[in-house]
Amino acid sequence: MALAPGLDPDIAEQVAHVPTDPGCYLWKNAAGEVIYVGKAKNLRARMKQYVMLTDDREKIPLMMQLVAGFDYIVVDNEHEALVLERNLIGQYHPYFNVDYKDDKSYPYIAVTQGDLFPAIKYTREKHRPGTRYFGPYTDARAARETIDTLRKICPICSGTCAEWKRVNRLLAKHSDDADIIGLICAQKGRPCFDYHVGRGPGVCAGMIAPEEYAKSVRRVERFLSGQRRELVGELKEDMAEAAANLDFERAGRIKRRLEVIDGLDDRQQVVFPTSVDIDLIGFYREETIAGACVFVVREGRTVRSCEFILDKGLDVAEEELVSGFVKRYYDETADIPSEVDVAVDLEDAEVIGEWLTAKRGRKCALHRPQRGEKRHLLEMCERNARHALMRYMMRTGYADDRTNQALLQLESALALDEPPMRIECFDISTIHGRFTVASMVVFTNGRPDKSQYRRFKIRTELTEANDFVSMSEVLGRRYAPERMADERFGSRPDLLVVDGGKPQLTAAMNQLEQLGLDIPVCGLAKADEEVFVPWDDTPVVLPSGSASLYLIKQVRDESHRFAITFHRELRDKAMTVSVLDEVEGVGPTRKKAIMRHFGSMKKLRAASVDDIAAVKGVPRAVAQAVYDTLRA
Template sequence: MASPLDRGGLPGHRVSVSPLDTAAAARHVATTEDGQRLSLAEQVAQVPTDPGCYLWKDASGEVIYVGKAKNLRARMKQYVQLTDDREKIPLMMQLVASFDYIVVDNEHEALVLERNLIGQYHPYFNVDYKDDKSYPYIAVTHGDVFPAIKYTREKHKPKTRYYGPYTDARAARETIDTIRKVTPICSATCAEWKRVRRLLDKRPDDAGIIGLICAQKGRPCFDYHVGRGPGVCAGMISPEEYAVNVRRVERFLSGHRSELTRELKEDMSEAAAELDFERAGRIKRRLDVVDGLDDRQQVVFPTSVDIDLIGFYREETIAGACVFAVREGRTVRTCEFIVDKGLDVAEDELVAGFVKRYYDETADIPAEVDVAVDLEDADVIGQWLSAKRGRKCTVHRPQRGEKRHLLETCERNARHALMRYMMRTGYADDRTNQALLQLESALALDGPPMRIECFDISTLHGRFTVASMVVFTDGRPDKSQYRRFKIRTELDEANDFASMSEVLGRRYAPERMADERFGSRPDLLVVDGGKPQLTAAMRQLEQLGLDIPVCGLAKADEEVFVPWDDTPVVLPSGSASLYLMKQVRDESHRFAITFHRELRDRAMTVSVLDEVEGVGPTRKRAIMRHFGSMKRLRAATVDEIAAVKGIPAAVAQAVYDTLRA
């Protein structure tokens, strides 16, 4: 395997290849002296303790995960011994058949190498953009004598500086158009600029006299005539003067417009002093363009700060990300992305993966990056960003204030971006269909469970015991079919089995099964709980003579218990089927506990006011209608209670004294 370091990563550093990478090394490490193959754990035990990157591979040799470590052996042992508590690790390690590792000198270099490897292999278990398209950037071609600006989706070139990414292609093109109104610069699409570039490529020694050559043989392009080109093609500007324009363009793209504005004002004053009013007028128009941009920007901070705020909104296996680029206290760019991981990975892993992916491809690094979670390797990421920026950059988690408020706005925008993506692509429909087909297979059903009914019990030591029935039709909540039940059985203590038997007996009684208001027969019945709850449900259905597919979902390990096997069914972590089952279970729990609290609060309110002499049903309704809640009633004075229509002063005093007692 050719080292990624040899492909422009970190030249000159030591590279170690795993024992599974070459035949000679495999004979040396992957097998013992008597020819027996070493286990994965035994191979990991021989990995060095240096910093570096590790690549887990499946049986076909494809890289499925890339990670970095300060201590390779210790980190990789966490995987093979399953001491890493991330949900994806057990599933991933079932697929791992081999590994590679690469040793570097420190953790910072390991982070840079990790990004290179992820970009090269695009491993399934690493965080990446959901859609595999390349995002547009604004680029300045620094490798040329006269650098040009361009809109591009190209792979990043060493001598080109990139700004972005922009998730709105039109916004990127409009930005280029605005920049060229403010500071004339050549466009990489200009035919005359390409001609000058070809001349310099053929005879690079002519760079010092290129202005004379162009003045004699060149001709001004259209952009020069409309004030957006500096006249390189006709020898109107020297490389030194052109370099000033390039610096101004880069400051503009970085959001640092105050310095640009100051320079333009100085140029305008100088032109006016020289009585060159035509030039002064051109500069004034450029200043008006910059001022117009500032008028449209929302001031988000009272001080001049350069920060990026990154917010996320996660679904089960997908997430939306939103980046607010704030420069000099103003939001200069907003970008939205879809990420291919969600609740199936830890939040800090998702955030760290996105941050590395995003800043790996942009030159616009702020002084501070704000995220909503503490990152384990925040210091290392900060060092990496500082090295790219040339000045200090920190990764920070704001707790309060303007930054926290704006971060919450980012999260709301990320949610909307994700919802728009799911609607546009039909992601939710595909995911739901996939979930129903997976449940059909995993639970050995006759067909996809198009109607799922789930029951849950909520009680307080046997008091106010209620049951909920939620219905999912075609994989989505069907709230018109939701039902709730008060448990009639007298209970001295909580008894989920008796309560579940009662509610199933009432729901699936012949008269209810014939009642159109209760809908059709379910394709799958889900009870909240493990084997005991499943047994109670099956016994009740047998008494009713019904053959309805039933399963129990245990909350502890997300295991699905089925009647035909003592071993629970374990749905794959992150799968659409597990997500649907958890959604059904959680919705039934929410619906049950809401009804339980409603009954309990109502009973507490009734019992308190029933103790007051002179307060009957009519006066009780009048009091509660007036105050709206027990909290407001308890905070009321005697005079405020007496102000309720139909409540005498003596009764108001009695209500007040009872509540205080």
């Protein structure tokens, strides 16, 4: 089996000596930079798929042209390989791995569990030991509002409070004297502002014991994990206890906290009748970019949704995109549900499920819903992912940059005098020479210009499909002098694209030569997405995932769609012609009435003259004519 083009044979020989153990492999370029990290159950077998190009992913040939070396790390099992893979991707951020587009740090809500009096805070910091993180939140305002609301329900210190920091400094100096420090705070401490407005428990003034404070922290963590029913139950018990002890002021405070939770529940959509904890993840992909949306469902309610932009799209397989995002997302969050729903079956779903189960401490599995409420909600996720991606592209001008890049790349690859600002593409559609039509689509400045689209009926009588004759005819009609002078057909194109390989390109060149026109032309073959040019027998291969290849494929596919649509219109119109059209006295209205009355031609053929005459609006003479025609 042949090696990947451009790959050093020494690398293939080195791969042959890689062990067959589980582990991770790191492909490197000539500069020694890691460009891809992967995991494998059998390192040697997996890496051979790359060097022999038996891996059918589109990016592999391009990637292997850049490979100049590799490293590998052996581990004990697939689960360890997955964890190591995620760590290595986070360390090196390889170009060919799926990652966040902007690689920005997303906000989290953190609880500083390592402190005697843990605080809650909004943060974008890297995860630190001794701190529990909830999120990520892609909406920073939503994260801050969640903290504000939560402190109304369970008063807890804020990590930004100066008084909490003062107490922490005292505790750090005298870690063995926590009780004494509590007394000092009670005598000399000054209650912070949060305490006075009911959002702080009074740690700064020694008004709460560590045990009681720890109870509030556990409630905060349960709330952020979506376990609100248990919290509501505890608060109701506390309120009843306070009322029984005639502590009506405390009972009133707890009642107000319960009202805050009720207000939250009113704003959250109930999506499941049962108490389930599920994350649903939907994706929407463009050529080299994708949007992802995560619906976080806890106790049957959607508690939040998060949106992300990824740096890979249609240039990688959907399974690879989904798997890469799932690993990245759950590597950075501690909020793991019992089920993660995605729209595709993942090859490593079992291993990812084991990894998530180990992180969660309880069972977690990946699932692909086929129908029902989960499938409906997953489709809603995909719609939200699409809107998130469109907003990002509008905000950043991503589409304009890609289009400009594509036009410049086409100018260089096809040896044009200038960027092809107007591209015309033609396609033929036929069935064995019948209903033969052609389409002309126009892209102006890299975008479809639908006002310039044209369609043609092929006039040449054909007994079988003949794309060459059809293409010659349509080009002769489009580029005839009278058409070139017709403003309705627009200006002269900067590039002419024909759907097909060398034969279609030759037919186009011959026709343009007969017309005395010098228009740059190329052919795009469907099989290997190769671009054929007149000045070279070897096709031009545009890089996989490049803006230029995406644009020229988009032009070709649009011309094919437009031709197929016209072809179907003609074919469907022809199929509506029936034997009734041959009967004198039967027009469209009577024909419709007859067919509506009988429902099918089979029942009409079995009908008598009286039966046909019973149709409203059909005279007996016409009924007789219909009957005689059907019998004939």
